[in-house]
Amino acid sequence: MADVIVIGAGLAGLNCAGLLHAHGLDVEVVEASDGVGGRVRTDVVDGFRLDRGFQVLFDGYPEAQRALDLDALDLKAFLPGADIWWDGRMRTIGHPLRDPRSIPQAARAGLGGPADIKAAAKWLREARPLATATAPEITADERLRQLGFSEPVREHLLRPLYAGVFLDASLNVSSHLIDQVFSQMASGRTVVPARGMGAIGEQLAARLPEGSIQLGEHVEQLGKDSVTLASGATLTAKHAIVVAAGTVDTCALAGVAAPEPRGSTCLWFDAIAAPAGKRIVLDGDQRGPVNNVAVMSAVAPSYAPPGRSLIAASCVGLPPGDDAELEAAARAQLTAWFGSRVHHWRLLRIDRIEWAQHAQPPGSLGSGARWLRDGIVLSGDGTENASIDGALRSGRRAADLVLAAKVRQAQ
Ligand SMILES: Cc1cc2nc3c(=O)[nH]c(=O)nc-3n(C[C@H](O)[C@H](O)[C@H](O)COP(=O)(O)OP(=O)(O)OC[C@H]3O[C@@H](n4cnc5c(N)ncnc54)[C@H](O)[C@@H]3O)c2cc1C
Secondary structure (H helix, E strand, O other), X not given: OEEEEXXXXXXXXXXXXXXXXXXXXXEEEEOOOOOOEOOOOEEXXXXXXXXXXXXXXXXXXXXXXXXXXXXXOOEEEOOOOEEEEEOOEEEEEOOOOOOOOHHHHHHHOOOOOHHHHHHHHHHHXXXXXXXXXXXXXXEHHHHHHHHOOOHHHHHHHHHHHHHHHHOOOOOOOEHHHHHHHHHHHHHOOEEXXXXXXXXXXXXXXXXXXXXXXXXXXXXXXXXXXXXXXXXXXXXXXXXEEEEOXXXXXXXXXXXXXXXXXXXXXXXXXXXXXOOOOOOEEEEOXXXXXXXXEEEHHHHOHHHOOOOOEEEEEEEEOOOOOOHHHHHHHHHHHHHHHXXXXXXXOXXXXXXXXXXXXXXXXXXXXXXXXXXXXOOEEEOOHHHOOOOHHHHHHHHHHHHHHHHHHHHHHHO
């Protein structure tokens, strides 16, 4: 019998378990898959580090600063700004708030004028963390119009950028969320750990005593103070069970309705030469199927073997057709961007992830980990927002709930 059973070794479950362990509780983590990290994992394929879908960390995430040893992750940063393919030409946009020279550069590229500088300054003044957001909640799409961005900046820069963040090209996402992400992106860097995104979960797992994570064990059922595994075995918890099984499985175990999924697809290519630098490359035309390209090895050389480049070509959602059709469409699109060298790229893998995030329209954001009933806490990004920050925070809040209940029991 453990003090606490945590279902799911994603970032929420691992953060929760680590905090409870640090408070002296005996925690058992039960994980259905063969490794830790949940949706944030990295596989080494032919010497390349392939994250499971294109993912990044913002080092301005408050919860990442709180929960992780960021220095130990050896973070490698993207350059701020973006390269944008729009109307037959690649245009580079720097970060207007960090590099004033990028303002005339953006104007020359047809992407930004005085109205956009005014809108960005207004956004920076008004954007705040979710917890303190007070403005009426509208969609992110409406928010960008309300701020006064010009049509070219909205449609060719901000839409593909935030479509890639929220996996929703319509930007039917809470304005409170886009405000928070904008301020996190503006104040910090976009990074990946040198060893791949999977290093985040591995760091959290390393804080737990050996033997406290059971891999390959699927929880089938929640009891009052116990869980039943697929093998039929039962595990009992003295204080609480924390369900941090990802949005869809947590909802299934808890018997509550799940939100809609938001999918993501990534084509990973091996190339001899890098087609771009350390900036994200956006599909300003919004024709697809690829929404954004990142040369991972330019940002973090350890993502590829010496002399090779690793390219992530990421699509919003799940493009129709089979892998061969998707590969052909992506190569045709990227040949227009980077030239005929794209024909020589070697496809390493295609990741199609149906449940990358959940839909986050206005009014849908979670208010944090909560008690489902006596002894059972619901946690995971679904209780906050679909991000590494949201998952880590939900794990901390779940740990706080369990610790507070234990104190009450002892009184
Ligand atoms: C392709 C992609 C791109 C993304 N991009 C970003 C990004 O750039 N930045 C960002 O901040 N966030 C991004 N996210 C979102 C972020 O990864 C998630 O919000 C976060 O990882 C969710 O963590 P979690 O612990 O709540 O859930 P999960 O990571 O889903 O963890 C749940 C765990 O529970 C296990 N489990 C499920 N059911 C059971 C069961 N019955 N029994 C036992 N175990 C079970 C699962 O195997 C899993 O390991 C992205 C996600 C994806 C997939």
